[in-house]
Amino acid sequence: MTTLLRAENLVKIYHQHQPDEVRAVRDVSVAVQSGEVLVLRGPSGSGKTSLLSLLGCMARPTSGRLFFADQDVTRLPEHFLAGIRQQSFGFIFQQFNLVRELSVIDNVLLPLYPTRLGFAEMKRRATEILAQLHIDQRRNFKVAQLSGGEQQRVAIARALINHPPLIIADEPTAHLDSQLAAQLMEILTELHQAGKTLIIASHDPFVCDHPLISRRLNLHDGRLQEPGA
Amino acid sequence: MILHAGIIALLLGALLVGLVSLAASLLGLRILLRWNPQSSSQGQLQLERQTWLVGSLMNLVLGFQIFSLALFVYTLEDIHSLFVGAMCATGSLNANQIGWLALLIKLLLMFGAALWVWLNRLDLATPTTPLVKIKYRFLLLLTPLLWLDFYLQASYFSGLEPQIITSCCGSLFGLGASGVASELAALPAAPTMVWFYAHAGLLLLLLGLCLWSMRAFLRLLLLIASAGFILVGLVAVVAFISPYIYAMPNHHCPFDMLQGHYGYIGYPLYLSLFGGGLFAMLPGLGIGLRRYPGLQPLLEKRERLWLWLGVIGVGAFVVIASWPMVFGRFILLGY
Numbered sequence: 001m002t003t004l005l006r007a008e009n010l011v012k013i014y015h016q017h018q019p020d021e022v023r024a025v026r027d028v029s030v031a032v033q034s035g036e037v038l039v040l041r042g043p044s045g046s047g048k049t050s051l052l053s054l055l056g057c058m059a060r061p062t063s064g065r066l067f068f069a070d071q072d073v074t075r076l077p078e079h080f081l082a083g084i085r086q087q088s089f090g091f092i093f094q095q096f097n098l099v100r101e102l103s104v105i106d107n108v109l110l111p112l113y114p115t116r117l118g119f120a121e122m123k124r125r126a127t128e129i130l131a132q133l134h135i136d137q138r139r140n141f142k143v144a145q146l147s148g149g150e151q152q153r154v155a156i157a158r159a160l161i162n163h164p165p166l167i168i169a170d171e172p173t174a175h176l177d178s179q180l181a182a183q184l185m186e187i188l189t190e191l192h193q194a195g196k197t198l199i200i201a202s203h204d205p206f207v208c209d210h211p212l213i214s215r216r217l218n219l220h221d222g223r224l225q226e227p228g229a
Numbered sequence: 230m231i232l233h234a235g236i237i238a239l240l241l242g243a244l245l246v247g248l249v250s251l252a253a254s255l256l257g258l259r260i261l262l263r264w265n266p267q268s269s270s271q272g273q274l275q276l277e278r279q280t281w282l283v284g285s286l287m288n289l290v291l292g293f294q295i296f297s298l299a300l301f302v303y304t305l306e307d308i309h310s311l312f313v314g315a316m317c318a319t320g321s322l323n324a325n326q327i328g329w330l331a332l333l334i335k336l337l338l339m340f341g342a343a344l345w346v347w348l349n350r351l352d353l354a355t356p357t358t359p360l361v362k363i364k365y366r367f368l369l370l371l372t373p374l375l376w377l378d379f380y381l382q383a384s385y386f387s388g389l390e391p392q393i394i395t396s397c398c399g400s401l402f403g404l405g406a407s408g409v410a411s412e413l414a415a416l417p418a419a420p421t422m423v424w425f426y427a428h429a430g431l432l433l434l435l436l437g438l439c440l441w442s443m444r445a446f447l448r449l450l451l452l453i454a455s456a457g458f459i460l461v462g463l464v465a466v467v468a469f470i471s472p473y474i475y476a477m478p479n480h481h482c483p484f485d486m487l488q489g490h491y492g493y494i495g496y497p498l499y500l501s502l503f504g505g506g507l508f509a510m511l512p513g514l515g516i517g518l519r520r521y522p523g524l525q526p527l528l529e530k531r532e533r534l535w536l537w538l539g540v541i542g543v544g545a546f547v548v549i550a551s552w553p554m555v556f557g558r559f560i561l562l563g564y
Contacts, residue, residue: 059269060273078278
């Protein structure tokens with residue numbers, strides 16, 4: 001296995017040198033291997049989302065270095081990072097972050113617009129991925145008309161549409177009941193079997209103890225603790 | 230004001246360019262004060278996102294600014310029939326005192342806009358974005374000129390009255406008139422031809438040498454030669470290229486050739502002159518940018534394309550200018 005993502009001594013401080021300074025991530029070093037399923041677990045406020053944002057190149061570390069596929073991406077300007085995110089990362093957000101006024105298929109198509117794909121190919125891809133996630137019958141529905149589980153699957157379809165090697169999911173079961181959470185884990189298992197690398201932040205025991213997970217990292221007050229079993 | 234589609238498009242376009250460039254200048258001021266690529270603060274990330282967005286918008290509006298020179302001249306050609314005494318764009322330009330100044334500013338801004346787009350593309354293609362402050366300083370210089378362009382166009386077009394009796398190219402570029410235009414028209418054809426072809430030959434030779442060698446002084450020579458060629462080319466158009474196109478020894482107008490009955494030949498002629506000259510200048514301008522981190526490899530990679538585009542542009546200008554001399558029956562030197 002090759003190292004897909006490597007963090008060295010990552011530190012993230014919000015509002016630095018101000019009275020409301022927050023040290024969200026403290027000296028975190030971690031290497032994520034290709035094909036691995038890694039869970040970041042910890043209580044609310046432990047820095048999981050901040051660390052995911054750093055690992056997903058959505059925020060810039062205050063200090064430390066981040067390598068993606070052996071390229072140092074720590075100080076790349078935002079438009080370079082946008083390109084890396086668009087090509088290599090699929091994000092599943094806790095709040096889904098879908099555009100509620102748009103239809104399902106238009107939400108899924110969004111990451112493809114900056115690419116040079118023709119519209120017919122874009123629609124073919126979106127239809128295919130929606131069918132895989134069993135949501136294609138709702139393709140023309142507005143997102144606002146969907147249930148939480150359906151919205152979650154649309155968010156997953158959007159994350160997968162660019163065929164990214166790495167999927168980052170932040171509390172993916174937070175808004176799902178146990179049945180939908182089980183369905184989600186089945187989808188994530190299929191993604192893992194398809195060769196995707198997964199980084200999941202969760203404090204849900206159902207996710208953290210799932211057999212799919214190959215490595216667990218505990219985060220507390222922004223620091224990595226001794227790894228769990 | 231004359232409600233012509235071209236005039237409305239030019240004014241609305243210039244207003245949009247002015248507004249976007251004003252917003253971009255305000256961002257530029259913030260960048261000049263707060264830009265720190267080493268910072269991980271949210272403010273810096275926001276500036277980076279904004280500069281990407283604003284850079285993309287500026288590419289579009291300055292692209293329009295470059296195109297608007299052609300639209301301006303086309304519109305002047307199209308409305309000349311409204312004025313008594315006008316036979317081409319020269320008559321429209323002479324219809325009030327602002328026309329020529331508006332054209333001059335548009336010409337300057339075409340080069341300024343092209344250079345800004347060039348700087349922006351280089352900057353955004355480099356992971357260290359080394360030109361971000363330079364391009365916004367340059368934009369702070371361009372923005373007042375862009376508003377001046379809007380003001381001059383608005384004043385010029387609003388001051389046009391159909392009952393105006395204007396003078397046309399015959400009086401401006403005629404041999405009996407006084408002024409720079411008539412002096413250019415009166416230049417002796419044979420020495421001007423020698424001067425023009427020698428300069429074109431030198432420029433093509435320098436372009437070839439720069440394709441072959443990486444020496445900086447060749448690029449600086451190329452910069453001077455290509456800037457000079459744009460001027461020489463314009464002089465040549467008035468002095469002898471236009472009489473050949475019109476097949477009339479005393480017809481030196483640089484605008485008539487933009488009309489349909491000359492096959493709109495003026496558009497490719499000027500496009501190749503300005504485009505070829507500009508691309509040939511870029512390797513020389515790039516010399517000054519080589520010291521910025523990360524730019525040297527990018528400049529070396531892109532330079533060949535600019536050089537070839539320079540060769541194509543200058544070559545096309547020489548071919549278009551020479552075509553009527555070689556294949557036409559008219560011989561200017563016989564007059």
